[in-house]
Amino acid sequence: MLDCSASMRSDSSLARAKGLLLALMQEAYQRRDHVALLCFAGEVVELRLPPRRASAWNDDWVAPIAAGGGTPLALGVQRAGHLLAKSESRQRWLWLLTDGRSSENPARPEAADMACVVDFETARVPLHRARQLATHWDARYVVASNPNA
Numbered sequence: 001m002l003d004c005s006a007s008m009r010s011d012s013s014l015a016r017a018k019g020l021l022l023a024l025m026q027e028a029y030q031r032r033d034h035v036a037l038l039c040f041a042g043e044v045v046e047l048r049l050p051p052r053r054a055s056a057w058n059d060d061w062v063a064p065i066a067a068g069g070g071t072p073l074a075l076g077v078q079r080a081g082h083l084l085a086k087s088e089s090r091q092r093w094l095w096l097l098t099d100g101r102s103s104e105n106p107a108r109p110e111a112a113d114m115a116c117v118v119d120f121e122t123a124r125v126p127l128h129r130a131r132q133l134a135t136h137w138d139a140r141y142v143v144a145s146n147p148n149a
Contacts, residue, residue: 042069081109100130
């Protein structure tokens with residue numbers, strides 16, 4: 001799941017998230033995993049990449065992804081839960097790339113065997129909502145500036 005809300009435009013957060021997304025997709029390709037990509041912003045959750053076996057990626061397919069509007073996190077998580085429930089994967093991962101600028105605190109989808117929240121928050125006064133969500137989900141928490149943490 002990729003947060004494409006307006007707040008992700010600040011400090012190149014969306015650009016950094018796209019870079020991480022490409023790296024994750026490359027890893028998935030090497031492992032022959034199945035992947036899907038949901039982008040959420042405004043009042044919309046868009047299935048940018050329907051569930052399928054990962055293939056080779058380049059910058060061209062992420063370049064058109066833009067940011068704007070609010071953060072429909074609960075709607076995005078709900079949609080991700082539906083996709084994961086349909087998956088026949090042995091282990092279903094949910095990756096959330098976000099700056100956490102949402103007041104919503106949805107439950108982790110039951111179909112997500114594992115979850116990881118990658119925090120792109122760069123605000124002067126951090127809200128730490130991505131960290132709180134990771135704790136609430138019992139998920140791995142990674143600060144984007146240090147993805148090896």
